[in-house]
Amino acid sequence: MPDANLPLSPPAVMLRDLHVSFTMPGKQINAVNGVDLLLRQGEVVALIGESGSGKSVTLRAIMRLLDERGTCMSGTLSVNGKDVLGMSSRALAAMRGKDVAMVFQEPLLALDPAYTIGNQIAETIRRHERITARDAAARALALFEKVCIPSPQRRLAAYPHELSGGMRQRAMIALALACHPKVLLADEPTTALDATVQIQILLLLRELQRDLGLSVIFVTHDIAAAVEVADRIAVMYAGRIVEEGSTRALISAPRHPYTIALLNSRRHAAEQRGTRLETIGGAPPDLAALPPGCAFAARCSRATDDCRAAQPLAFDVEPDHRVRCIHTGMTAATARI
């Protein structure tokens, strides 16, 4: 049965020309400036970029977690085929946790310090399902076992501050999975962790994603962490996706000058001791005053007047590999990876 060709289920997440801006006193911050992203069912997409690139804002927009006051959103945003931007607050509350769940960077801030973790998980389940407290507690225990927390019964009765960092992040993942969401959004879930714990959490996420068939958007600034879990990678810069492709294609044949520079700047390990690191000169642009053309042009060695004149369009350099740069022919020839 060629079910791969049948468009049976809608994409897990679809973003079309998403814009998000924040109104601040005296200025407008354009955090997301036309993001197109398709997350297929059962796929892991990593959204990578530096601070201020709009990756976390994009992620929060999907669940409409941004403060409505002072935030302006436009474009198309759907989760499992349902339009999110037009949802009532009631529909949103029903969706959050049930269809889409999020794992945050700092579980100590995301979890409620006044309740035990077991209570928080049970509460989430009972918010969405008609189920007894006893059954909810049993579900919480099963979840803790699923995320490999040792002595789970004892840990359920613990308060967030009583757990170690890695354990807290596991508890947070258990909480996110409590109502069997099909879409998981992970915002820098391993950034605050040690390398030895980070790899445990990355592998746990990958395993859960496979077992449960989750669709995941994984936001990180760490390319190596993204490579470890993602099927596809999208690179963000100044609120736009500048390059997107399969993990293998993007790592082995990056096309956008920013992606290339980013990959080069993290290549400490391979560098000979004493050689200078390749850097990207300058700083990311001011999101309150974006240039009309390519936002990276000011830092790009290949920039021409054409780059500064108009926003480069995204086009496919090969199937499933899109780049927003008018010089991709050239960068492909000179990229050294």
Added chain:
Amino acid sequence: MSATMAGTGNLPRPLMRVRNLMKHFPLRRRAIGLGRSSVRAVDGISFDVMKGETLGVVGESGCGKSTMARVLMQLIRQDSGEVVFDGRTVGDRTLPLQAFRRQAQMVFQDSYASLNPRMTIEDSIAFGPIVHGTTPAKALDRSHALLARVGLAPARFAGRYPHELSGGQRQRVNIARALAVEPQLVILDEAVSALDKSVEAQVLNLLEDLKRELALTYLFISHDLNVVRYLCDRVIVMYLGQVVEIGPAAEVFDSPRHPYTKALLRSVPSGDPLRRLDAPPLSGDPPNPIEPPSGCRFHPRCVVAQPVCSRAVPSLTDCGDRHAVACLRWQSGSGYSPASDIGGLPPIRTVEVSHA
């Protein structure tokens, strides 16, 4: 010959000697029947910092890296042990604290918290020299020269306040401030960890340039093994308040001896989609430094641990090439039986990535 001694030209001599450094933080609450317990943050550490080298310190959070740095700077006083700087004991009559702090300076991770928000950055940089007796006018001149040196044009930046700068710029200010008193040793405690990769590379290049120009010695504390490998001549690996391995960076990274170092190095994602890890090299979080495990502190997480490891405490043993390791496996006569040793850790298992 490696690049280890490049820049010094002389035979290596220790700039700072650390001997049996110990710092325990007593806990207020104590369990009935037990003695007073304490967090054994730094528990008997000895090493030398050679003049002109960059010495890296790596380890998981809670292993005592930062406490050690603070004790070395004498921001907190050690319980026992001594720090000898350039032949003189720190805190002695021959080297009082103020004189020592002219010679050693520190850059912290949080670039914002370490600057006074109510002082312009030129004043922040000039503050140290003035305390040490430079006239305010001269100190301000030096402040401007340093700002220019770290890449912040004084005309544009000198009068700014910390909140008007980006994280990378603020860290440049902190570096300039550390250098204002012309120290010999700079302790960098996670100084680039909060920066974005592209900015981090700029600051690392700056640190390398300054080191060469000013003949500085760095103690570089970081949890980012890639950065340490790039920047450091020698590396110290810490675990629960103790040194488990120390040696030239190339040696430690390419042929690590301690099982912990091996696991730590393997935990770093390769960044290569064809070499994804299949199982975590180390399970669990670092144990509690309040009641560290008996014997070798790593034994509960160690894949090659033997019964003897929970009893005998390994000591740092030289294994050639200025490389020392605290593991019973490498200590002859320790009771560790190499016969049953299957040759260390199992090989790295990697998985093929499927792209549908």
